[in-house]
Amino acid sequence: MIFRQLFDQVSGTYSYLLASRRGGEAMIIDPVLDKVDRYLQLIRELDLKLVKAVDTHLHADHITGLGALRDRTQCVTVMGDQTKADVVSMRLGDGDKLAVEGLVLDAVYTPGHTDDSYSFVMADRVFTGDTLLIRGTGRTDFQNGDPRQSYESIFGKLLRLPDSTLVYPAHDYKGDTVSTIGEERAFNPRLQVKSIEEYVDLMQNLNLPNPKMMDVVLPANLRVGLHQEEIDRRGWSLSAAAAMAAPGRPDIVLVDLREQSERDRHGTIPGSVHLPYTALQENLRPGGILNELANATGKQLLFYCAFGERSAMAVQAAQDAGLHSARHISGGLGAWKKASGTLTS
Known part of the structure; x- marks a missing residue:
């Protein structure tokens, strides 16, 4: 399998390029607009055909690369059923399959950070978007976020995966690149709670500032534009x-x-x-x-x-x-x- 983890330093975003083989079909998860030229260069170098560009949720800290990749490669743009973004040409529901040649990922609806958040599960890894971060969890105070839904998504779905499952989030601000479900269960400070009420109280008292570009990014990501x-x-x-x-x-x-x-x-x-x-x-x-x-x-x-x-x-x-x-x-x-x-x- 071809697997590349790509990083946007400005927004702290990880994007993931996946394909089963050189010369085959590829997908990219959580692409950033400013990095589209780099993605396309790598796709050419690996002799891949980009057929799907996927966002785990509506991002508030960077403009998505979905529209630009669609325009330049004619790929299918993919998000979950609940998204309000107009760029989406294929929508997935909980339990649906996200597939390209030789690769199949399970779509798992994991709301809480936003109401349109999805994670994508392979046999040995999970792409968690902003639902589960490395030693953290996605904030729940805007975009119809809900700490109770976040708790249920993490404890009721993601933490039920095998402990050895690799965790690849959409963001990291400390330099960590990968974790495991077992590590997060043991060492993630936000998961060391005894009840849903304790988690809700923790999330409701983070008092975080809004993302710097939120007022510009959200409208841009909602209306990428159809042709x-x-x-x-x-x-x-x-x-x-x-x-x-x-x-x-x-x-x-x-x-x-x-x-x-x-x-x-x-x-x-x-x-x-x-x-x-x-x-x-x-x-x-x-x-x-x-x-x-x-x-x-x-x-x-x-x-x-x-x-x-x-x-x-x-x-x-x-x-x-x-x-x-x-x-x-x-x-x-x-x-x-x-x-x-x-x-x-």
Whole structure:
């Protein structure tokens, strides 16, 4: 496995690049905007294809790199179901899988620091975001933080992992790079409490100043910006209401770009073909399935995904490949559901 821990000194943020092999698919966890050039250089040097950029929660001390990585690599941006950030093209719930070629992480909902905090668990390690830090825990006094939820997330979920599990947090300000669940259970001063009430009292009396850039960073991370508006302006989209007539039409192929886990969880539009976004470029090339459907049969490609971001990028890629009839459902399956569109399980 390829594993790199990368550090932003300004914000004290750790980012993590993971892949199963050189030349394979990669993901990055908690990227920082100012370090995007460095990430992309390393990705090129390791001959990797970045397919997912993930934030463990909405950060308040640095601007996320999710949007820039999406724009420069067309990767899928990932956060938890509860996030209010608009950059997200794939959302995970508690117990879902975060996967790239050769690697699978379990998503664990661990609110408390924020109400959208997730940790990601592998066989031998856990990426804890700001929920559990090395010899500390994430503050709970803003972004709908809750010390009781923090206690339940840590004691009820993270500390139930094997003691040997490596702990990789999103931040450290002392120079520590890694810990273990057993170490934190034994030596983390905030975990040496006898009850949830004692932990709540401790967290409510930290009296910490707000992060220096919080008033700038939070609005920036909430509205990183989707590109659907430009696709709409060019006339390459259909509203969910207009797309209602597409299922069953012989001249249209509905293409579901989501992963199988998303289809299983949320259902599909009847009659749609499943071609995941990660295989888009292969399918658009001459001889690829999408290329053949559009050119050999004259069918119009109508893409959709969860919220419209992946499908908007797919339309642009299809147009660039000369498939000029390609369109997408603006707002994706979320808009389809709001319009009371039919779904099959």
